[in-house]
Amino acid sequence: MKKTKTLVIGWDAADWKFLNPLIDQGLMPNLEKLINEGVSGRLSTIDPPLSPTLWTSIATGKRPYKHGIHGFTEPRPDGKGLRPMNITSRKCKAIWNILTQHNLKTHVVGWWPSHPAEPINGVMVSNLYQNSKNTSYDNWPMLDGTVHPPEKAELFKEIRVHKQEITSNHIDPLIPLFSTINQQEDKRPGMLAGTISECASIHNAATYILDNEDWDFVGVYYDGIDHFCHGFMKYHSPKRPHISQKDFDLYQEVINGACRYHDMMLGRLLDLAGEDCNVMLISDHGFHPDHNRPIKVPKIPMGPAVEHSPYGVIVMRGPDIKKDEMIHGASLLDITPTILQWYDLPVGKDMDGKVLVNAFKENPEVKYIESWEQVAGDDGSHPEGFQLDEVGAEVEMQQLIELGYIEDYGDDHDKAIKKTLAENKFILAKAYIDGQKWDEGIVLLEELYAEFPAEIHYISRLIHSYQATSQLKKARQVTNALKELYPTRGVQMDLLEGSLLFSENKPKAALKQFLKVKEEAGDFYQINLRIANALLSMNEHGRALDVINEELALNVESEQAHYTKGTILYQQAKYAEALESFLTTVGLDYYKPACHFYIGECLLELNEFEDAIQAYESCLNISPVMNKARHRIIYILLNKINQPGRAKQYEIAFEDFIKGTITIVSGLPRSGTSLMMQMLEAGGQKVFSDENRVADENNLKGYYEHDAIKNIAKKKEFLVDANEKTMKVIAHLLQHLPPHYKYKIVFMNRDLSEVIHSQQKMLIRDGKRVNEDLLPLYLFDKYEKTVTTAKQWMDHQRNVEYIDVNYNDLIENPFGQSLFINEFFSGDLRPEDMARVPDVSLYRERKKEKVLL
Amino acid sequence: MIEQQQQQQQQQQQKEQLASKEIPVGGSLGILAYGYKGIMMWRQVRHDAVQRRDTKLSTTKQSNEEN
Incomplete structure (x- = not known):
């Protein structure tokens, strides 16, 4: 372990979009100095953007489904109402527990949630410390459990600032026309005074600790910017049409003034901390200061979160940190791993974040342990069975109600509990989905749908999840039910319908819906992105590009718009331009493995091989299962820069990520694939088939198909069930097989004219009008190309081995061919049983000579 | 001992600066923004x-009574 000092400062909701203009004007000198002395960038948040959830992810490096704080409230153990989710609801260690275990002097102030304060190796001041609501300056008690150690409680109690102490001197810089306000009618200045005093209380506790306590780590969390923003961002410049001129004149300076107040506090913290320590300033999410500000905040639980933007801020300074540089791709999940790295402590493999190695002057050697949860010893957490103070819980509940995050159910405990359990389930579902755990998320959403079939925010999330996982029939079913329920719900329903039509591969119809939404609602709901994607599906690249550029003119920091622009340009083979768009995308949001992959693809096309390898590496760092990227690296090392030694390590890793082996029977439709399936089944192979398509006149012994395979381009999860089995995949779908399985492919070859005639016969038998005397040449060309492409693809895959089997040979010499196939399967089959399967009487199509030109 | 003196001197300097x-x-x-020290001094x-x-009020009251 390395002895060092770390100061972590949390500014809830800070966003570069409103900080940068102030920095540019020289109005935030302390933040500017910190930026110049270290690295800075955007910190991407996670979903759902709820502060207690996010700050716990920051402090643990884990997603909500691992740390357990997924909501504001939970039912009380006695069933009599609710209590706030509190520090005892957390299921894993926070950074301060890990540091306490290493006997480091660790102090935490105001972290949300942190009440009741944990008995760590230092001072902990809980998040209920600063609250002065419903009290007076002379009668302002402090709750038990607010300060650890309890003997310091009185001292910290005295240095709190009550809102009644706030004067016009404090308010004038934020509301220059304060003296003109009638405070009997306008309660907003009173709210502002409360937030100023709460910030001051937190700041006093932090400055006291820095000035008087030995410290190795201090974490201090200010919620002020979030509160100022929720109250006053609507009045921030530029004025929006629905804001009255009077309100704008009165309150347009609040956000700027609040930021400058925070800058002054920052300056003091930095003075007290000294030059040589590590400093990290972060926010959990941002806050829209621009055209993205919603006109109305929905009156639903978590409604205020619509004002949040997905990017917070990060600034880091320290002896090991680079100076005056930008960092990209930081996530709030990375904070705890990076702090651990400062102390040279290992990162838990069960943490979801990574060390921000790019911020360090020298690439640090990152150590890992399985989990900090298994490390025994006093970690300063509450003992098992610890009881929560009921008074504290009441105070916190009231605060959450006042902030609009939860509804006030009064004495209706049953309703409160039912609704809370549902909301927490919803939050958990969102967290799973954000962590790409679709199945877990969808199960919860389906439960919610069953219980609340008219709750639109649950239903729309379920529909989106079905769409994202290609369960389109279910998505359509639920959408139709919703349309029946809310026949007059305009824009939202049109948007939902358009989005579903797009997933159903009906881009024209989807485009019509999207254009209608745009006409009715303007540039909201990422409508330009949707329009562009619909146009892209219709191969209208030019129009799609125009729409994306329109979106970028409105929102230059939309990483999705940059990404879409990149894909359009890539499809047009404009690799250099596409590369630029993809690089901008990862600059805005690093956590896009597909985008890193595309960067690699562009660089490969541009013959920048080493850079391409680096891009694929970045892709693998985020998503180690993307064997496709690993495969590309091996390809470059072997075929482009001739470094077989270097390729070896990737080949080993490639094997490590192989989940199993699947046998595939492939070829063109009517090339004998069903026959081969029957033979392999007879030979002892297990078959993966849903038997939905039953035997008919065209295939007397059955088709051996599975519906899921038709959708393999979009959804591949079903392959888990196909592992160690045999399935049929027609040639043009082969390239969609993911690279984390090994495939043994039996590829059926048959004379193309026979294949086409057989298909024609099949169409005739199905009642379609086809001239069977003519051979359509265009199909001949097309099939030839399909077979060539499939074979090229198989030749280039590390995880594929295949044999060619000729249909005619199989019919004429079934036993000989069965022996040949058995050899491919290392003698595991029963060739004599296989050889009995082919029935010469079914060999109906013979080569015909006539060709349709 | 010297350290303690230096610390006291430093604290005195800060106090004077603030004053x-x-x-x-x-x-x-x-x-x-100066933190707990600022608050204590402001109070x-x-x-x-x-x-x-209060002194002024009582003096004024007294002189009024005398007059």
Whole structure:
């Protein structure tokens, strides 16, 4: 372990979009100095953007489904109402527990949630410390459990600032026309005074600790910017049409003034901390200061979160940190791993974040342990069975109600509990989905749908999840039910319908819906992105590009718009331009493995091989299962820069990520694939088939198909069930097989004219009008190309081995061919049983000579 | 011992620096931003001001009564 000092400062909701203009004007000198002395960038948040959830992810490096704080409230153990989710609801260690275990002097102030304060190796001041609501300056008690150690409680109690102490001197810089306000009618200045005093209380506790306590780590969390923003961002410049001129004149300076107040506090913290320590300033999410500000905040639980933007801020300074540089791709999940790295402590493999190695002057050697949860010893957490103070819980509940995050159910405990359990389930579902755990998320959403079939925010999330996982029939079913329920719900329903039509591969119809939404609602709901994607599906690249550029003119920091622009340009083979768009995308949001992959693809096309390898590496760092990227690296090392030694390590890793082996029977439709399936089944192979398509006149012994395979381009999860089995995949779908399985492919070859005639016969038998005397040449060309492409693809895959089997040979010499196939399967089959399967009487199509030109 | 003296000197210097900022009775955001020391000194200034006002009031009252 390395002895060092770390100061972590949390500014809830800070966003570069409103900080940068102030920095540019020289109005935030302390933040500017910190930026110049270290690295800075955007910190991407996670979903759902709820502060207690996010700050716990920051402090643990884990997603909500691992740390357990997924909501504001939970039912009380006695069933009599609710209590706030509190520090005892957390299921894993926070950074301060890990540091306490290493006997480091660790102090935490105001972290949300942190009440009741944990008995760590230092001072902990809980998040209920600063609250002065419903009290007076002379009668302002402090709750038990607010300060650890309890003997310091009185001292910290005295240095709190009550809102009644706030004067016009404090308010004038934020509301220059304060003296003109009638405070009997306008309660907003009173709210502002409360937030100023709460910030001051937190700041006093932090400055006291820095000035008087030995410290190795201090974490201090200010919620002020979030509160100022929720109250006053609507009045921030530029004025929006629905804001009255009077309100704008009165309150347009609040956000700027609040930021400058925070800058002054920052300056003091930095003075007290000294030059040589590590400093990290972060926010959990941002806050829209621009055209993205919603006109109305929905009156639903978590409604205020619509004002949040997905990017917070990060600034880091320290002896090991680079100076005056930008960092990209930081996530709030990375904070705890990076702090651990400062102390040279290992990162838990069960943490979801990574060390921000790019911020360090020298690439640090990152150590890992399985989990900090298994490390025994006093970690300063509450003992098992610890009881929560009921008074504290009441105070916190009231605060959450006042902030609009939860509804006030009064004495209706049953309703409160039912609704809370549902909301927490919803939050958990969102967290799973954000962590790409679709199945877990969808199960919860389906439960919610069953219980609340008219709750639109649950239903729309379920529909989106079905769409994202290609369960389109279910998505359509639920959408139709919703349309029946809310026949007059305009824009939202049109948007939902358009989005579903797009997933159903009906881009024209989807485009019509999207254009209608745009006409009715303007540039909201990422409508330009949707329009562009619909146009892209219709191969209208030019129009799609125009729409994306329109979106970028409105929102230059939309990483999705940059990404879409990149894909359009890539499809047009404009690799250099596409590369630029993809690089901008990862600059805005690093956590896009597909985008890193595309960067690699562009660089490969541009013959920048080493850079391409680096891009694929970045892709693998985020998503180690993307064997496709690993495969590309091996390809470059072997075929482009001739470094077989270097390729070896990737080949080993490639094997490590192989989940199993699947046998595939492939070829063109009517090339004998069903026959081969029957033979392999007879030979002892297990078959993966849903038997939905039953035997008919065209295939007397059955088709051996599975519906899921038709959708393999979009959804591949079903392959888990196909592992160690045999399935049929027609040639043009082969390239969609993911690279984390090994495939043994039996590829059926048959004379193309026979294949086409057989298909024609099949169409005739199905009642379609086809001239069977003519051979359509265009199909001949097309099939030839399909077979060539499939074979090229198989030749280039590390995880594929295949044999060619000729249909005619199989019919004429079934036993000989069965022996040949058995050899491919290392003698595991029963060739004599296989050889009995082919029935010469079914060999109906013979080569015909006539060709349709 | 020397360290303690240095620390005391430092604290005295800080106190003087803050005092030289002329803390207004109504406070300021700058004083709040200075942290717990700023608050303690501001409260002292408020306390002194109240005392001065009370003294002045009682003096005025006394002189009024005398007149």
